[in-house]
Amino acid sequence: MELNEEIFRRCRYVIFHLNHRWHWYLLVFNREEGIFKLWNSKHDAFAVGTSKVYIRFLAGFLRHLSRFNLASQDLVRERCRQQGPTLNCGVYLCMWLHCLAYDTPEIWKCQQKVDVNAYRVCIAATIL
Numbered sequence: 586m587e588l589n590e591e592i593f594r595r596c597r598y599v600i601f602h603l604n605h606r607w608h609w610y611l612l613v614f615n616r617e618e619g620i621f622k623l624w625n626s627k628h629d630a631f632a633v634g635t636s637k638v639y640i641r642f643l644a645g646f647l648r649h650l651s652r653f654n655l656a657s658q659d660l661v662r663e664r665c666r667q668q669g670p671t672l673n674c675g676v677y678l679c680m681w682l683h684c685l686a687y688d689t690p691e692i693w694k695c696q697q698k699v700d701v702n703a704y705r706v707c708i709a710a711t712i713l
Contacts, residue, residue, distance in 0.1 A: 590650055598685055601639065602678060605631055609674045611681055612636045614643065616653075622661045626668040626677040636660055666696045676705045 588599065599614040610625040610632050621640050625632050640658050647653045665681075668674055680696060689695050 588650070593647070593650060593653070600682065600685070603632070603635060603639070605629075605635065608632075609678045611678060612639055613685065614647075619653075620659070620661055622663050624663050624665055624678075624681045626665055626674050628667070633660065633662070671701075673701050673705075676701050676708065679708050680704060 593599070593616070597616055599616065601612040601614075603610055603612055608627060608629070610623065610627075610629075613622045613624060614620075615622060621636070621643075623633065623636050637658075637660055640660060644658050666677065668677060677696070680699060683689075684695055
């Protein structure tokens, strides 16, 4: 979908899914708060650095697109369940997207209760 001013004004979140070395994570711009949040299931300094580069670019883009000034170019790192030595980053990414889409108030509590393997099956069933 093309991001234009009309769409931007209607959205609460603008979500960027990023990948580095087969690991997926989310950079989420919360338009209402005017801040970027990082959702990452691995502690990764590279992801933080990459996200900050995106934020600098996107701050200029959003200012040009709709004269929207960010409250801050700081990055808020959300508290996320860590995946360990698994390939669950995509499952966590889908879970966070689902929680954001349905405005789940306490995502941290939600992700602690989820059985990752059962959620993977649910996602696969939805896709297939």
